[in-house]
Amino acid sequence: MDDFNGRTALITGAGRGQGAAHARELASRGAAVVLFDGPQRIESVKYAMATAEQTEEVAAEIRRDGGHAIAVAGDVRFKDDLDRAVKAAEAEFGPVDIAIANAGIWGEIAPIWETTAVAWEETLAINLTGSWNTIQAVAPRMVERNKGSIVLVSSVLGIDEGMAGGAPYSVTKHGIIGLLRNAALELGPHGICVNAICPGFVDTDMHRWQDAYNVMAGRPDGTPEDLVQAARHYAVLKGNKGIEPEQVSKTVAFLLSDAASILTGVVMPVDAGHSIMSRVNQSPVD
Template identity: 40%
Template sequence: MGLLDGKVVLITGGARGQGRAHAVVSAREGADIAIIDIEKQVDSVSYPTARKEDLAETARQVEAHGRRALSISADVRSQTQLDDAVARTINEFGKIDVLIANAGIWTVGDFWSLSEDTWDDMIDINLTGVWKSAKAVAPHMIERQTGSIVITSSVNGLEPARNFAHYVAAKTGVVGLMQSIALELAPHGIRCNAVNPGVIKTPMTNQTNGWNMFAGHDHGTEEDLMAGGYHFNALKGTSFLPPEVIANTALYLNSDLAAAVTGVTIPVDAGHMILPGFNHDPVK
């Protein structure tokens, strides 16, 4: 018996990284999965964004658990594309029990030097895209008087950071949006919560900008990234965490174990938020 037996889970940004982990963990626990991702490059993002083959690989891993997978190319900036994706999922699987609003990007720069396109892409994908995703599934969940929504925020939805004010603004906004969604949908038996990841090793972070940030200089390496992660976390032996730790927390929130939990944020950060700054004496 799985924690999500008989459920249908719709995941935005599901082609790789945290999204793939959500898909595979949910499938392992008995859910059929609809995966949404963009399949093209976001112009303001320096690292490669999802591709068609990434969606196909996530679907393959879902099906390896004996569950059905539906892959949908859609941009969370488009309400029409999201509405169509929801309709396709309901047509294929008959219902949607869970939305994991996970699609997101990460870029860096001083707030005064960010271009308007960089700011707009960040807010449009990481904040407005969450609203549009929830908006797309809400009528169906209200009609059924049941459902669970989990939104990916960040520890940067709870604290500031240098060089990505636009990311902090989006992820802070997501927390407030989540609380409002939870309040409005509670009378319909629908729950909404947020997971706030710390440092997670995915294609979004394991790239040049992440390497340089944790190295403290240009020409950083993956080794610099991992070394810096120990200083970010409080728990012994933890650096950048695998995306499955986020998927496992979302699994809890989407399961009956959390039937009375709504409107909360759960940091999954190896104790980062309890540190008075960075961990200057990590135990490795």
């Protein structure tokens, strides 16, 4: 497929997981991709973050497969870093036509009254302000050219539910939907589409750490197998053991493609049916 030939894409959080999958998918369809990630120190995150070296490895892999890719190290909390990535993209490939605001963290797990200020501030800065900074970095040139497409990465937790023990994460994902709606309203008259995906339980490193295992298991000695069981309960489709990042990337590519050129302001669940499930209180209190 070559439906993105001649187009340049900026993807944040592209060192691994969903971001790396999005970069590979767009590159396989002809896009020149700029992978933006690391270095960064996140105090409230207990799992290892992607490194600049990992990001460069993904870019090198894409080039080995015949694609066009560069890696730019930076932190979405700082707009200057994103401005630098946009300049690098323009110098190497041309104006940025596509942006995916994918960078995000799931850090501290604690009730609201025990959540630290550091966890709150870091999660909002990366997940929500990072998306804001990404739009601000790419929008001016898109407006000049009257063309472009942006996808923001929210979550099923950003649609209409929360997550006990994860207030900062849930708040940011709700905030991304609000940001989406304003961005779509303001950029639409300039021919720019802005949409959001809301993934369900995706099998990435964000879930592979002990506190996450414990949350999924409902006990303090959770294991990786508990993630598989949790994924089954988090979906209605048969055989779901966690959505693969590559499956999410197919939806992202559609929203960025000419086939979706009439879509903007769309909130697209990519969740194996999670968002249509009936709600129950798993732990009722007398």
